[in-house]
Amino acid sequence: MAVPVNATRGQHVWYWCLRLICATGFIFLIGPIVIIVPISFSSGSFLSYPLPGFSMRWYDAVVEPFPWMFALENSLIVATTVTVVATALGTLAAYGLTRADFPGKPLVFGLLISPLAVPLVITALGLYFFFARIGLVQTHIGLIIAHVVLAVPFVVITVSATLKGFDWNLVRAAESLGAPPLAAFFQVTLPLILPGVLAGAVFAFVTSLDEVIVALFLSGPAQLTLPRQLFTGLRDQLDPSIVAIATLLIAFSIALLVVVEVLQWRSARQRSARAD
Amino acid sequence: MAVEPEVLVRFRDVEKTYDGRVNVVDRLNLEIRKGEFLTLLGPSGSGKTTILLMLAGFEAVTAGDIALNDRSLRNVPPFRRNMGIVFQNYALFPHKSVFQNVAFPLVQRRMSKPAVREKVEAALRMVDLTGLGDRRPNQLSGGQQQRVALARALVFQPEIVLMDEPLGALDKKLREQMQIEIKHLHEDLGMTVAYVTHDQGEALTMSDRVAIMNDGLIQQVGSPHQVYEEPANGFVANFIGENNSFEGRIESTSGNDCAVRLASGDIVRARSASPRGNGEAAALSLRPERLTIDPEGEGIANRFGATVVEVIYFGAHNRVRLAMAGRDDIIALAPAGPRSDALAPGDTVEVGWSPEHCRVLAPE
Amino acid sequence: MNAPAGIADGRKAGPADRSLEAKLRRAERRRSLNAFLLVAPLLAFIVVVFAGPILSLLYFSVDDPKLAEVMPRTAQIVDAWDGAELPGEEAYATLVEEIRTAYKARTVAAAAMRLNYEISGFRSMVMRTGRKIRRITGPPYKEALIGLDERWGDLAYWRAIKASAGPYTTRYLLAAVDLQRKWDGSIGAAPPERTIYIDYLKRTFWISFWVLACCIAIGYPMAFLIATSGKRWSRFLLVLVLLPFWTSLLVRTAAWVVLLQNEGIINDFLLYGGIVDEPLTLIFNRTGVYIAMVHILLPFLVLPLYAVMRNIPASQMRAAASLGARPVAAFLSVYLPQTLPGLGAGCILVFILALGFYITPALIGGAADQMLSYLIAEFATRTGNWGMASAIAILLLLSVAALYPVYRGLVRGGTFRFG
Ligand SMILES: Nc1ncnc2c1ncn2[C@@H]1O[C@H](COP(=O)(O)OP(=O)(O)OP(=O)(O)O)[C@@H](O)[C@H]1O
Numbered sequence A: 001m002a003v004p005v006n007a008t009r010g011q012h013v014w015y016w017c018l019r020l021i022c023a024t025g026f027i028f029l030i031g032p033i034v035i036i037v038p039i040s041f042s043s044g045s046f047l048s049y050p051l052p053g054f055s056m057r058w059y060d061a062v063v064e065p066f067p068w069m070f071a072l073e074n075s076l077i078v079a080t081t082v083t084v085v086a087t088a089l090g091t092l093a094a095y096g097l098t099r100a101d102f103p104g105k106p107l108v109f110g111l112l113i114s115p116l117a118v119p120l121v122i123t124a125l126g127l128y129f130f131f132a133r134i135g136l137v138q139t140h141i142g143l144i145i146a147h148v149v150l151a152v153p154f155v156v157i158t159v160s161a162t163l164k165g166f167d168w169n170l171v172r173a174a175e176s177l178g179a180p181p182l183a184a185f186f187q188v189t190l191p192l193i194l195p196g197v198l199a200g201a202v203f204a205f206v207t208s209l210d211e212v213i214v215a216l217f218l219s220g221p222a223q224l225t226l227p228r229q230l231f232t233g234l235r236d237q238l239d240p241s242i243v244a245i246a247t248l249l250i251a252f253s254i255a256l257l258v259v260v261e262v263l264q265w266r267s268a269r270q271r272s273a274r275a276d
Numbered sequence B: 001m002a003v004e005p006e007v008l009v010r011f012r013d014v015e016k017t018y019d020g021r022v023n024v025v026d027r028l029n030l031e032i033r034k035g036e037f038l039t040l041l042g043p044s045g046s047g048k049t050t051i052l053l054m055l056a057g058f059e060a061v062t063a064g065d066i067a068l069n070d071r072s073l074r075n076v077p078p079f080r081r082n083m084g085i086v087f088q089n090y091a092l093f094p095h096k097s098v099f100q101n102v103a104f105p106l107v108q109r110r111m112s113k114p115a116v117r118e119k120v121e122a123a124l125r126m127v128d129l130t131g132l133g134d135r136r137p138n139q140l141s142g143g144q145q146q147r148v149a150l151a152r153a154l155v156f157q158p159e160i161v162l163m164d165e166p167l168g169a170l171d172k173k174l175r176e177q178m179q180i181e182i183k184h185l186h187e188d189l190g191m192t193v194a195y196v197t198h199d200q201g202e203a204l205t206m207s208d209r210v211a212i213m214n215d216g217l218i219q220q221v222g223s224p225h226q227v228y229e230e231p232a233n234g235f236v237a238n239f240i241g242e243n244n245s246f247e248g249r250i251e252s253t254s255g256n257d258c259a260v261r262l263a264s265g266d267i268v269r270a271r272s273a274s275p276r277g278n279g280e281a282a283a284l285s286l287r288p289e290r291l292t293i294d295p296e297g298e299g300i301a302n303r304f305g306a307t308v309v310e311v312i313y314f315g316a317h318n319r320v321r322l323a324m325a326g327r328d329d330i331i332a333l334a335p336a337g338p339r340s341d342a343l344a345p346g347d348t349v350e351v352g353w354s355p356e357h358c359r360v361l362a363p364e
Numbered sequence C: 001m002n003a004p005a006g007i008a009d010g011r012k013a014g015p016a017d018r019s020l021e022a023k024l025r026r027a028e029r030r031r032s033l034n035a036f037l038l039v040a041p042l043l044a045f046i047v048v049v050f051a052g053p054i055l056s057l058l059y060f061s062v063d064d065p066k067l068a069e070v071m072p073r074t075a076q077i078v079d080a081w082d083g084a085e086l087p088g089e090e091a092y093a094t095l096v097e098e099i100r101t102a103y104k105a106r107t108v109a110a111a112a113m114r115l116n117y118e119i120s121g122f123r124s125m126v127m128r129t130g131r132k133i134r135r136i137t138g139p140p141y142k143e144a145l146i147g148l149d150e151r152w153g154d155l156a157y158w159r160a161i162k163a164s165a166g167p168y169t170t171r172y173l174l175a176a177v178d179l180q181r182k183w184d185g186s187i188g189a190a191p192p193e194r195t196i197y198i199d200y201l202k203r204t205f206w207i208s209f210w211v212l213a214c215c216i217a218i219g220y221p222m223a224f225l226i227a228t229s230g231k232r233w234s235r236f237l238l239v240l241v242l243l244p245f246w247t248s249l250l251v252r253t254a255a256w257v258v259l260l261q262n263e264g265i266i267n268d269f270l271l272y273g274g275i276v277d278e279p280l281t282l283i284f285n286r287t288g289v290y291i292a293m294v295h296i297l298l299p300f301l302v303l304p305l306y307a308v309m310r311n312i313p314a315s316q317m318r319a320a321a322s323l324g325a326r327p328v329a330a331f332l333s334v335y336l337p338q339t340l341p342g343l344g345a346g347c348i349l350v351f352i353l354a355l356g357f358y359i360t361p362a363l364i365g366g367a368a369d370q371m372l373s374y375l376i377a378e379f380a381t382r383t384g385n386w387g388m389a390s391a392i393a394i395l396l397l398l399s400v401a402a403l404y405p406v407y408r409g410l411v412r413g414g415t416f417r418f419g
C-alpha cells in the first residue's frame, strides 16, 4: 500500500492511518497465537510472563493416557473415518454434478452444501433428537455420521471447483482409446483432480477434528474428543497443559496450511500448464 | 517565416529508475507541441509507458522536470492534471453503463445534469455509439469498448490525450479502421495527442511527429517522412521499415555526398546528413524499395551485378533476395510486372540505386 | 433449430432421422441419469441425516405429548371443558385416579414437568399431591383434592392443564417470541418473568452486528493491503491471515482466555506499564466476547474480499484519477462498488457464523453475553425441554434464512455482474 505518487497531504495522512489499522489488524490476528506458545514451556503454573524457567512438564501431562491421549485417539478415529467417507461421497457427488445436467441440479447442489449455512447448534439439535430416537446418541458411529454431514460440503465445493477447470476431452480421449468409463475415471480423471480431492479431504479432516458443538450434544464419556476435552478444561480448570495441547495444535495447523498451499499451488500449476 | 510552435509539455532532463540502478528513462528532453499528434515508438521495454505514466502523474520522476504550459507538474496529483488517458486495456468501469462511464469525468467536475447528458450524447455520437449508452462494457465488442474509452477521455476536453497502445487488443482490420478514426478525431478536434505504440506502421500513418525510443533513450524525433527517409542512426534505420545495411569506410567526400568503399572493395555513392571525414568508418542504409532491378535512366550512380537467390511472391510486389558485393542477404522490393515475375533463383541481374536514397550513418 | 437435420439438406425427414433423434435424446437422458446416480448416495444421506432432522425441529416445536401420555383421560376431559369455571366432579375423579397410577408407575414427574412450563410451582404441587394421594379414598374427589392443596380449586391451574392437554401446542413457538396464548385462545404478551427470548434475539443480532462492523473496519484495509502489495509481501500477509484461519477455534479461544484473564498477559502488561492501576475486567464480559469473536471471524471477511480485490486492475483507480476524480470520490464510485460482491459474501459469512456462536461466548462471556445458541443448548441438554429448544432453533434458523435475500440484493442491487 504505497502512497500514490504526487499524493496530496490528506492522502499521506490517510495512508498512514490505513497502515496503522492494518498493522493492528495483523498483530491482532497473529499475536495471540504466537504469545501463548512459550507459556507451554514454562516451569511455573501461571499463565503469564515473565516465565520462571523452561520445562517440558506440561507436555508430560499431555502425554498421560487420560484425558488427552484418550481424547486424541478418539478424535483421530472419528476424523479419519469421517475423512474417508466424506471424501468418497463428496467426490462422487461433485463428479456427478459436473458431468451432466439433470433436472433440479442447482437445488441439489444447494441442499448438499446447506449444512454450511445452518448454525451448528441447530444441526446438533436436529441430530440429537434424531439419534435419540434411533439409539445413536453416545456412540462413535453417531458422531461420525454427524461429522460427515458437516464435512461433506467442503469436499463437494473443492472438488467441484477443481472439476470446473477440468478438460473433459481428456476423458473422451481415454474412452476413444478403449478405456471403459471406470478405468477412464481412475486412470485419467482422478489423478488430475487429485489435488482438489486431497484439499477437500484436508478440509473434512479439520472440520471433524475441530468440531465441538455437535460433540457436546452427541458424545458420551466414551467418545470424548480433543475439542471437547479442551472445552471442558477451559471451562473448569485452566492450566498450562491446555496451552501445551494448544501449541501442538498450532503446529499441526501450520503443517496443514503448508499442505493445502502446496496442493493449491500444484493444481494451479496444472491448470496453467494446460492453458499454455 | 514559420512561427515558433507553441509548446504544451516539456520534458527537461527527465530520468526515471525503478530499482535505483538502471535508468529505464534517461536524459529525456522532449517537447510536445500544442495540437500535434506525437507518437512514442520503440521496442518493448524501451520506456514508453513509463514516460506516459510520469506525464500522467502515476509514477514519480527520479530527476528532471516535466512542465505543462511552462508550469512544473511536480506534486500535482493526477486528478488535477486534466489529461485524458486511454489505457491499453481500456480500464472501463465494469459496474457502470457506457453512459455513466463517459459521464464520469463530467460528474467529477460537478457539471449540471442536462449539460452532462448533452455532452455525453455528443461524445457517443462522435465515436459512433449512439444508442448504446445503457449497455455495460462487457456487453460491447472490443472495438466498441475502445470507442467508449476514447469518448471518455475526450468528453471533458482535456488539454492533452495520452494513449498507451490503445489498439493493441484489436484485430488487424479493426485496428486499421480505428487508426483512421482516431486520426480524424484528432484533426477535427485539434487536440494534442501523445500516443504510444510499438507498431511502426501505426506510428507512421497517424503521427505529426514520431519519437523513436530505445533503452530509455530517444534516438530521433521527427516527422514520419524524416525518420523513415533520413534515419539518424542505425537503430532507427533498422527499427523502422526494412533496411539493407552495408559497412565500409569513407573514401572521399564532396559536401554531403560521400563515396564509401565496402569490404568487398566496391565503391558506393551515398549521402550523409552531416559532414564526414575521409577514412571514417560508416554504415550505409538503403531501403529495399529504393533498390531497382535493371535500373534505367539518369542519376543512378550505383550499379552492381547481382544474382537472384530467392523470390517471394507478395501480390503487389515481389521480394527478391540478392547476392551482391560479397553479401547474400540484400533485399529488393520489385513491383509486380512481367519482368520481376519472371525472375528465378540463379538469374544474373543488374541492380542500382541513386545516392540520395542511400544514407551514410555512424556505425553502431 | 427446430427442423430435424434431414430437412436442412433437402432430404425428407425419414424414419431413420427420427430414430436418430430419439437415440440422441435417450443417450442424453442416460447421461443425466448416470450423473444423478452418482449424486444420489450423498443426496440420500443429506436428506435423511440432515434435512430430515432439521425439518423435524418444526414438529418438535409443536409436539406436546407428555400430559396426554401420562394422563390420557384427564387430558381428554379437560380438552372438552370450556374453561369458563371450575370443571365438575368427573374431571377431579379422573385426575385423582390418573395421578395415583402415574405416581405408582413413576411417570408423573414428566407430566408435572410439562405443567410447570405453564405455572411455575405446578411441578412440586403435583409431586406433593402424588405423595399424599393415598389419603383420598373416595368421593367427593373435588373437595378431597382441594383439601390436599387448595390450589386445585384455582381456575388458573385447571386452565394450565387444559393448555397442556396436547397433542400439539403453539406455546413454544409463541414463547420464543415472548408471546403466550391465553385460556380463551387469544394471543398476548407473556408474563414479564418469561419475556427473555426477544432480548436474547436482540442481543444475538446486536453482538453479531458489532462484530461484523469491527471486521469490516479492520478487514477491508487489510484485504486492500494484501491485494495491492508486491508479490512477496502479499504472500506473507496472506499467511498471517490463513494461519489463524486454519487454527482450531478452541485453540484461539484458549489463547484469548489466557490473554484476557485478570492475571493474564494483557493485564500484567498494562499494570507493568503503569497504564492502569488495577486489572481491567476483560473476560466474562462483552469486551472479551467482542475481541475473541472478531479474532475468529476476521479471516472470513478478509479472504473473500481479497479474492475480489486481487482482480481489480490498478488501471481502474488510475483511470478514475485521470478523469478528475478525487481520491475519496474515486474510492466510492469506482473501487468500492467493484468490491461489493466480495464484501457482501464476506459480510454474510461473518454475520451468519456470528449469529450461531456458542463456544466463544460460553467460555469468554458472562451470563449477560450469551446468545441464542446458548439457550438452545441449555434447553436441549440441561433442562430437556425439547419443545422450547426446537422453537428457539427455528427462530434462529429463520433469522439466518432472512439474510439470504439481503445478500442477493446486495450483490445484484449493485446492478452488475461480471463475466
Ligand atoms: N513498476 C515497475 N517496477 C520495476 N520496473 C518496471 C516497472 N514498470 C516498468 N519497469 C521496467 O521499466 C522498463 C520500461 O518499461 P515500460 O513499461 O515503460 O516499457 P514499454 O516501452 O512501455 O514496453 P511495452 O511496449 O512492452 O509496453 C522495462 O525494463 C520494465 O521492466
Ligand SMILES: [Mg+2]
Binding pocket: B048, B049, B050, B164
Ligand atoms: Mg507499455
